[in-house]
Amino acid sequence: MAVTRPLFVCVVLALVLGIQAKNCPAPFTSVGNKCYYVSLTKENWHAADRTCRKFGGDLAVFENDQDKTLTTEYLKSLGLPFTDSWRHSVWLGINCLGNRRNFRLSKTGDIATYMPWVPYEPDNSSPEEDCVAFANYNRAFGYIDIECDKLFPVLCESQAADDYLWLKKENSKIIIIA
Structure with missing residues (x-):
């Protein structure tokens, strides 16, 4: 009883x-409380942004450490190498285009509040490092600032249907x- x-x-x-x-709407996959789509086709940041919008989403942005960890494990499960190099990055929905060093969410234009930079980033090593990618770099997983014309896979997110x-x-x- x-x-x-x-x-x-x-x-x-x-x-x-x-x-x-x-x-999650097709072709997105549920990861934690988010819906992700990964395109392994390497594109520049602007083309990546268009790719996500074509599927009804936006370039992804992490909200907290748990979100970053879950997404990292998901990306690794897809076979993304994530060696200790910026060359193995994925594009995210953050940039400082037109607003020097004020990193904003591409979806809303709001200032990005959760910014898990890898050590020594953002470094603005060239004046064109206006876009943000996610990488395993300087022995840590996190954000790097980099030129928008680099070619990386694309990480899109979409709202889940309730x-x-x-x-x-x-x-x-x-x-x-x-």
């Missing part, structure tokens, strides 16, 4: 609140309604 009461409470909460599931599953009791059985 002790197990029945907590189960009953969970079922009632699920009936009242619904169970929410995230569905679907609600409802539990319903019918003839002493719990059924799920999508």
Whole structure:
């Protein structure tokens, strides 16, 4: 009887609140609470931005350390080399185009608040380092500032569609309604 009461409470909460599931639109894949699409075709930053928009998304941006870690593992699972070199980067949705060294989100124009730079970055080693990529560089995974004309794979993100599953009791059985 002790197990029945907590189960009953969970079922009632699920009936009242619904169970929410995230569905990613094609060709995106669910990673944590985000939807990602990776194009291994190497493009410059501007072409990468267009590629993401073509699929209904935007160049990806990490929101916190957990997001960065989950995404790093996902990218490695796809076979991206991520050796200790800027040459193995992926494009992100941050740049300082037209606003010298004020890194902004390309999607909204807002100042980027989570900026996990690798050591010694941003270095602005050339005046054209206006775009941001994600790399394993200087022995750390994080952001680098780099010229927008470099060719890298593309990391896009999209909003997940919210679907609600409802539990319903019918003839002493719990059924799920999508």
